[in-house]
Amino acid sequence: MAELAEPVVSFIIERLSNLCIEEGKHLHGASDQAEQLQSELKLMQGLLRDADAKQRDDAVIREWISQSKDLAYEAEDLIETFAFKVGSRRGGGLVNVLKRYTCIFKECYMRHRVGVDIQGLNTRVSNLTSCFRDYGIRTIVEKEGPSSRQLQWIRRIYSHVEEEDFVGLERNVEVLVPKVVSEDGTSHYRVVSICGMGGLGKTTIARKVYNHPNVRRHFDRFAWFCISQQWQTKEILQGILVNLIPEKKDEIVKSWSADELVRQLYHIQQNKRCLIVLDDIWSFDAWECIKYAFPTREKGSKILVTTRNKDVVVRMDAFHHEPRLLSFDESWELFQKKALGERYNHEGPITGELAQISKKILDGCGGLPLAIILCARMLRTAKEDEWLKVLQSLPKTKSRWMYGGPQGLDYLWSAYCALPLRLKACFLYLGNFPNNSRIQVEKLCQLWIAEGLISAEDRASEETMMDVAAKYFSELVVRSLVTLEEDEVSDLRLMSGHVHDLIRDLCISVGAEVEFFEIMEREGTSYYQRQMRSEAQRCAIYFNRYYNVSDVFPSYNLRSLLCLNSERSGQGSRWPRGLFNFKKLRLLRVLDFDRVSFQDGKLPEGVGELVHLRYLSFRGCYLEHLPSYIGNFLYLQTLDLRVQKDCIMTISNVIWKLKRLRHLYFPLAFQTSDHHGMLKLDSLKELEILEGLDTSVCKAEDLIKLTNLRILAATAEGNLKDLELIIRCIGINSSHLKRTSLDIKKFDCYSEERLSLIKRLFSCPVLDTLQIEGRIGKTSEIGTISGRFTEIVLNGSELDQDPMPTLENLPNLRILVLEVEACLGKKLRCSDTGFPELRSLKLSKLYNLEEWEVGKGALQKLSTLEVSMCRRMKKLPEGLQSIITLRKLKISMMPQQFLGRLRMKNGTGGEDRHKINSKCSIEFGNDDPWLESTNSASQQNNSFDGRITESQASSSSHSPNLIGSFACIPETERERDVYLQ
Structure with a gap:
């Protein structure tokens, strides 16, 4: 528990120091006691570092550590509450001055009272410190400065995800593929199962089978859904259907009843050969609830199941395959690849004394792939002369978490114990999030900061x-x-991550033991947890796991409340009337509403009392009005207002009061409460992230005063004054801007002044994303383009020449969109080796385009291609067949001749099918009015036989995706930003 208490105490020492500086002149007589309290807490911090090594078998030390954490929190609450009350009485204007004089005696009494309370805390902290010392706990003082910290920082090279080392599992794929495609006469098995213990590689094997060329050719449609321990029948059915018919996603999620979902799923398997992967089934009950949606007669569809429970597949009458543990040779190969990384290919295998140490470590892994990878990674971050210490630190006996578990899994506990002190709390925090969920890195970092873990x-x-x-x-x-999870962006914080279910189990087990956090969710199919069982100060409520959450009561000592909805739950959950009163949760520092719809557009009662909040998020919610009391949240660091994209939020002009704000995200559409006013932002001097700024609602001139920006994303209507101000802001912050995005609306270049500004934007050395709506005219007017651009969107540019020669040499360009007559020529040409980093390309409404040519070696990292409404385009280019990275092809509203070259006929591809690799899914917009009007009568009679497939599991051959139902997960930065609104 010291690994959790020490970061808390450290953070609160920093907070007390800052508060005493900020409020020192108002503390007066209490300032000496506050400084003494800081000193006592610093001394306790040093003792906690030694206590960490001695606590596990000593209940007394664990209790003292718990008390130290509680005392630190109590100190923060005391100083901060007083500072807030004093601060709220300060302000300009005659009225506030009169109020100050009226309340002066009350404030003096408060100052005296807080001094007495701080002195009492000092005594209690001093007594606890003495207990530590008397018990033999010594003070460990770390040298200041980041160079002496325990963390071994790696270089920031996040533009790729390390390819999975598929060692020792190839034989499993060879056995399973024939069973899935029924090539060996075992067609009577409609279910093929992979069964075995956690960490064995079941999902990895299933993904390899799922993406196998023979499998991709054999089936028409594909679905992947992860069920896990907590499941709901409707959620499973929706997830599978969203995969199989993504063009009907809105109907599936919003409209179809459970009966309709069963009928539709049954029907599509009757008419198409479908492969459906049900990953991580824990109980037979889950199968019992959905089995009637799967035809019993052989229609060519198959189900591939992964599970830890043999009883599940035995009762399914399935072909059963159980992967074996790795042999020693296979284990040794995997271990070396993971421990050495690229060095394995260049320097060869591990030899000498290091090999002997490594093999002793490997002996304890028992051939379990997950344990091997974790142990290897512990060594990868250690110096060679520290490998023996790693061996000595590994457990000789089972930990409490792993008691009775299989050999090898105990090393997960070792991986946790080997973490530096600071990282342990951050690691355990991952257990808050639902199993198999995508954890957004930027959000996670902001939560860590707000929690005081950084x-x-x-x-x-x-x-x-x-x-x-x-x-x-x-x-x-x-x-x-x-x-x-993501490999489409270069910035780590735009990526998402996932935690293996066994590792999450460890987070939850340890987190519960030390009361670090608690999860409230439905257990099984009937029991609902209504009250917290522990005194944890963090709680995550999984709203979508409850049919009725109106009687859920979290603990009143909470500092963090995450109201989460599964990614599979569509638009989330409605906030029940009178759920609980936030007035009783006044100590909250973190409040996350995740995809919650608020009735009558109002927040729950008591939210306005949460003046200690550091983090407040309404991402994905439906909230039409942001109340003015948000301006009272003076300690707020992160405010995320990215509500649903169909929600127009009205924002009171109070955000300027949040002077400690560091991260601010505006909605896609918003307005001020007077509908014509402008939001002030000029006082937000600490702001580091500003996204969604719209110059039609916010004062562009305020940007000049924001000199600490690291990330800026702004939208500007096409007037020169606002654009000039934005360019000035970018220039002021140029030395530290890390990501800059500008979306320009309605900007026709009808003057030299406007053309000059466009040239400046394209050559801006610190602009990453540029979206321009409006006529540019001559391609030559674009001029020199900065090599920093990662995304360019041209809408209605009416360029007279092919822009590809100008764009294809940009070294960092990952996303390119040409739409609505962006270019007027008949031909586009991507030269040999052009667009070396492009991941996503969209060509839409290019009405004159007839031919697109792709040279050899061009677009070699392209993963998503969308072509729509290019009415004169006849075919896809031959050069696409050399792009093995392509995973998603979207075709919509294209002419009949184009579609005919891609359509499937009698199980074989059209003339252009050979241009698309077998791992790429093709999505046809077969509900488009244009398509209906141009298709022949035979197509109207359902002879349209294109493969409409979607799979998050096939989005990357080396990045596992275990997130379940969302087949249309955005694969690009731009798509994701829109999707997550």
Whole structure:
């Protein structure tokens, strides 16, 4: 528990120091006691570092550590509450001055009272410190400065995800593929199962089978859904159907009843050969609830199941396959690849004394792939002369968490114990999130900061706390405790991660033992947890797991409340009337409403009392009005207003009061409460992230005063004054801007002045994303383009020449969109080796385009291609067949000749099918009016036989995706930003 208490105490020491500086002149007589309290807490912090090594078998020490954490929180509450009350009485204007004089005697009494309370805390902290010392706990003082910290920071190279080392599992794929495609006459099995213990590689094997070329050719449609321990029947059916018919996603999620879902799923399997993967089934009950949606007669569809429970598949009458543990040779090969990384290919295998140490470590892994990877990663972050210490630190006996577990899994506990002190609390925090969910890295970092788990001591010169948090996260990635999901963006914080279910189990088990956090969710199919069982100060409520949450009561001592909805739950859940009164949760520092719809557009009662909040998020919610009392949240660091994209939020002009705000996200559409006013932002001097700024609602001139920006995303209507101000802001912050995005609306270049501004924007050395709506005219007017651009969107540009020669040499360009007559020519040509980093390309409404040519070696990293409404385009280019990275092809509203070359006929591809690799899914917009009007009568009679497939599991051959139902997960930065609104 010291690993949890020490970061808390450290953070509160920093907070007390800042508060005493900010409020020192108002503390007066209490300032000496406050300084003494800081000193006592610093002494306790040093003792906690030694207590961490001695606590596990000593209940007395564990109790004292718990008390130290509670005392630190109590100190923060005391000083901060007083500071808030004093601060709320200060302000300009005659009325506030009169109020100050009227309340002066009351304030003097408050100051005296807080001094007495602080002195009492000093005594209690001093007594506890004496107990530690008397018990033999010694003070360990770390040297200050980031260079002496325990964390081994890695270089920031997040533009790729390490390819999975598929060692020793190939034979499983060879056995399973024939069973799935029924090539060996075993067609009577409609279910093929992979069964075995956690960490054996079942999901990895299933993914390899799912993406196998023979499998991709054999089936028409594909679905992947992860069920896990907590499930709901309707959620499973929706998830599978969203995969199989993504073009009907809205109907599936919003309209179809459970009966309709069963009928539709049954029908599509009757008419198409479908492969459906049900990953991680824990109980036979889950299968019992959905089995009637699967035809019993052989229609060519198959179900591939992964499970730890043999009884599940025995009762399914399935072909059963159980992967074996790795042999020693296979284990040794996997271990070396993970421990050495790229060095394995260049320097060869491990030899000498290091090999002997490694093999002793490997003996304890028992051939379990997950344990091997975790142990190897522990060594990868250690110096060679420290490998023996790693061996000696591994457990000789089973931990309490692993008691009775299989050999090898105990090393998960070792991986946790080997974490530096600062990282342990951050790692356990991952257990808050639902199993198999995508954890957004940027959000996670902000939560860590708000919780006080990130130390300013680890911050180097010019770094922000977000930079430090990103380094913490990257260390967890290096140790294989978190897996990155995305490979479409270069910025780590735009990526998502997931945690293996066994590792999450460890987080939850340890977190519960030390009362670090608690999860409230439905257990099984009937029992609902209504009250917290522990005194934990963090709680995550999984709203979508309850049919009725109106009687759920979290503990009143909470400092963090996450109201979460599964990614599979569509638009989320409605907030029940009178759920609980937030007035009783006044100590909250973190409040996250995740995809919650608020009735009558009002927030729950008592939210306005949460003046200690550091983090407040309404991301994905439906909230039409942001109340003015938000301006009272003076300690707020993160405010996320990215509500649903169909929700127009009205925002009171109070955000300027939040002077400690660091991260601000505006909605896609918003307005001020007087509908014509402009939001003030000029006082937000600490702001580091500003996204969604719209110059039609916010004062553009305020940007000039925001000199600490690291991330800026702005939308500007096409007037020169606002654009000039934005360019000035970018220039002021140019030395530290890390990501800059500008969306320009209605900007026709009808003058030299406007053309000059466009040239300046394209050549801007610190602009990453540029979206322009409006006529440019001559391609030559674009001029020199900065090599920093990662995304360019041209809408209605009416360029007279092919822009590809100008754009294809940009070294960092990942997303390119040409739409609505962006170019007027008949031909586009991507030269050999052009667009070396492009991941996503969209060509839409290019009405004159007839031919597109792709040279050899061009677009070699392209993963998503969308072509729509290019009415004169006849075919896809031959050069696409050399792009093996392509995973998603979207075709909509294209002419009949184009479609005919891609359509399936009698199980074989059209003339252009050979241009698309077998792992790429093709999505036809077969509900488009244009398509209906151009298709022949035969197509109207359902002879349209294109493969409409979607699979998050096939989005990357080396990045596992275990997130379940969302087949249309955005694969690009731009798509994701829109999707997550």
